[in-house]
Amino acid sequence: MLRSRWSPGPAGNAFSSDRPGPDGVGGAEHARGGPLVVSVTDFTSDAYRHLPGIARHGFALRRLWPHLDGAVGMWLWAAPSLRRCGSVSVWTGRRALAGFVRLPEHVAIMDAYRERGAIRSVVLEYDGFDPARIRQDADAWLMPDDHHRGARGAPRRRG
Numbered sequence: 001m002l003r004s005r006w007s008p009g010p011a012g013n014a015f016s017s018d019r020p021g022p023d024g025v026g027g028a029e030h031a032r033g034g035p036l037v038v039s040v041t042d043f044t045s046d047a048y049r050h051l052p053g054i055a056r057h058g059f060a061l062r063r064l065w066p067h068l069d070g071a072v073g074m075w076l077w078a079a080p081s082l083r084r085c086g087s088v089s090v091w092t093g094r095r096a097l098a099g100f101v102r103l104p105e106h107v108a109i110m111d112a113y114r115e116r117g118a119i120r121s122v123v124l125e126y127d128g129f130d131p132a133r134i135r136q137d138a139d140a141w142l143m144p145d146d147h148h149r150g151a152r153g154a155p156r157r158r159g
Contacts, residue, residue, distance in 0.1 A: 007076075008065075008066070015036070036129060037090075039097055042084060042086045042119065044083055045083040057109045061109060068103075069099060072092060077142075
């Protein structure tokens, strides 16, 4: 699986330390904890030819990231050989995530590709910001084997 670098959002400073950890995310000591929601999305394209356009749109949408209220940060990911791609995004709450989902740019991407594949998503809840745990849980959910998705003590799933 290929992953983009961590893209911090405006709310990210409240959750990360000054010392960067893996992928440029704040280190193990966090400036503050608090409840967070993480959205993990997984899009499987019907055809390889759609992947370049999906990637282009995803990176274009990521450019808005530093200006989105409640955005802590995010990674984009892709498994080109499986025709799959998606994101792992971290939010201060459900209201911030809902605001992103309603953005005209996000709606346009969903409208353009909705009928060109299958999408699934999950919202995970956390008591604090632990980038390594978030990535581990997201990777476990993204695994193709249903028996491993709930493994490793993943937090509650909602929505």
